[in-house]
Amino acid sequence: MAWLSPVFPTGGFAYSAGLEQAVADDLVSDEASLQSWLETLLTHGSFWNEAVLIAATHRQEDDVESLSALATSLAPTAERHRETLDQGAAFLDAANAWGSADLPRETPLPVALGAVCQSASIPLIDTLTASLQTLISNQLQAAIRLSLIGQTGAARLLAALEPMVLATAARAETSTLNDLGGSAFLADMVSARHETLEPRLFLS
Incomplete structure (x- = not known):
């Protein structure tokens, strides 16, 4: 939990994973549409692929x-490619305080996280649950900064999505690399559009 806390440089202060563009395009406009967006990422989008990669590495x-x-080849856009590499490097730099695994700084975040947690003998299911919970929390933090929802709404969504987070973690625990893939095409499209969004708060 320390490695996935807001203290670490992998927090959601800089990245929205395309959510900022989705809000700008009015694709995500309220609490209900945000919940649907996050459920799709968990079950059919980038969050699912990250969980599979964490499990395979672990x-x-x-x-x-x-x-x-x-992992880097699965990044659908230049921004998401930069995001996973920058966050992976930042995670490894910070985790060195615990004597983390010796990995190249060019290691994408899900691979870095899976390797470090495996080296520290943290169980896979705990690694997956904490990682997915953090991905959702970061998105909710981004939604607050975008004035899409308030803290009460974010807490309500965090509670509502908890069963799906647990179910997705359990499914990823038994996954293989053959389970990689998704169909969240709209999320990939808004990520590409975000590269030219001005002004903007987030790097992705």
């Missing part, structure tokens, strides 16, 4: 170099 399903190449 189980040492392949070497870190190959998994890193796979």
Whole structure:
């Protein structure tokens, strides 16, 4: 939980994973549409793929170099590519205070997280649950900053999404790399559009 806390540089202060553009395009306009957006990311989008990559790395399903190449190739846009690499490097720099695994700074975040947690003997299901919870929390923090919802609404959504977070973590625990994939095309499209959004609060 310390490694996934807002103290770490992987918090949601800089990245919205395309949510900022979705709000600008009025695709996400209230609490209900935000919940639907996040549910899609969890079950059919980038959050699911990140969970599969964490699990594969934690189980040492392949070497870190190959998994890193796979993770970066799955980034749908330049911004998401930069996001996963920058957050991976920042995570590894901060985790060094605990004597984290010796990994290249170019390691994408889900691979870095899976490798470090495996090295520290943190159970996979705990790693997955905490990671998915953090992804959702970061999105809710972004939604607050975008004035889409308030703190009460964010807390309400966090509670509503908790069963899906737990279910997705359990599903990812038994996944393999063959389970990678998604159909959240609109999320990928707004991520690409965000590259030219001005003005903007977030880097993605």
